[in-house]
Amino acid sequence: MLNLILEPLSFEFMREALATAILLGILCAVVGNYLIVQRMGILGDVIAHAVLPGLAIAFFLGVDIFLGAFICGTLSTFVISWIQSQSRIKVDVAMALVFSGFLALGIMLITLLKSKLDLHEFLFGDILSVTTDDVKRTIIITVFVLILVKLFYKELLFYTFDPLGAQASGLPINLIHFALNGAITLTIVASMQTVGVVLVVSLLIGPGITAYLLVKELYQMMHLGAVIGVISSVTGMYISYYLNVPSGAAIVLVVSVLFFLALFLSPTQGILTRPEIGHRRGRLLSQFKSQNPK
Template sequence: MDTLYSFLIEPLSHDFMQRALIISTMIGVVCSVFSCFLVLKGWSLMGDAVSHAVLPGIAIAYVAGIPMAIGAFAAGLLCAIGTGYLKNNSRVKEDAVMGILFSGMFALGLVLLTKIETDVHLLHILFGNVLGISTRDMVEAGTIAAIVTAIMAVKRRDLMLYCFDPAHAAVLGLPIKLLHFGLLTLLALTIVSALKAAGIILVVAMLIAPGAIGFLTTRSFDRMMMVAVGVSVFSCLAGTIISFHIDAATAPLIVVIQSLFFLGALVWSTTRRTTVKANA
């Protein structure tokens, strides 16, 4: 018992670990909540596209001397809107458009970062740096995460209906276009809030795994969201604490834990479905 107590409490004696635990909890909540809508809508590839597309925005923001969050948000939103425009005005399917657009923007970002003298470490951008989060970064990310979470909580029913059945939502008089672009904007903001902690690559997993786990283990949206938030926050806290003790990269360890939860949920769901069919 004493060993477990010291295992959990020892990290709290360090300021950087306190900040890491706080920000990991905040991004765990906002990513898991949005994950439910993303999985329900079938926008997993969109999350991947937007997260990679923020890279040139980060580089341009550094050159312009403006906060990287602004550049990342602008680039992510541009990718999301551009995908919708090209989908509606070309014969190419949406998945192909997203693949071309986000890979092109990602490559452009890599070119810009290699030509610009910057103190921003590329690996930190790609994979995050939870343990290097400053108080300013924590406040910035926390503010964005809180705003996004509040909006999703208030508009939960409208967003859920739009993601589940857009045609039915239109019949009920809901503003479909506003919800569509609003969801894209929230996606870009969610990625920005988790950018410095999880990086543009690992944030994709944090935006998909919690919702997928909730989808596999529950039959109602509210329970799906509760499971997603619980799993995400636990994974973030456990990954941060364990990484401190074993001296491992924090964000990848968080994703590993979430992946293990997903595998467990997949096995449990498959077993339950098999049992139900056998008893039918």
């Protein structure tokens, strides 16, 4: 048993991949909770696909493709906010338009610029190809975002649950809004190599909604979600190693399995274990006994 755990660690690429997966399991869970609370889970999917034009342009210019991805992902959130503020169009419709528009632009740029960008790697992830520089970048992003969340937790909490109240109290809600979107974009950019843009939303949302079924407070969701994110990432990496399957898909499947376990077995909200189920069973048993006396 111990050998099964230690064998993958004998390879440097697995150690670097596991380190990256653990960092992103924590980061995605913390940032993703804000998307869950604001009912904006689809925003992660929009940003994840909106980075494609930035990848194509950065690759063509010979600059860091992750810089291009961050700029383009941030731009997409500005466009969504601008459409929402300048018209009666609802945010979900604006996100759908930006999603399709940026994705189409990315595909067109890749064709026009004759880019040799490996789309498969960015769409589906390839964590086993991470380098030491990638690990360092992930550490910097994770520490930076977590420090900001810690420092401005109260302000973020107020804005997340009551944006109008936060504005009335004098908080710079526009700055908070774009800072939060920037943190989400950074998280997605950091996660592209792990699970890819197609599956990144699952890593952002899955641990948080699993924790939501088990605890009540936001800070508890963050802590438990981070634990679930780490467990999912490490377990998925070992499944990927031993079964020779894509690591991103393996991680997301573990996230999904843990969610459904919580959905069915959560002590307070589980489909099979919620208190009213027990009361209903008790009433049915009482009726059965009264109708079938010995």
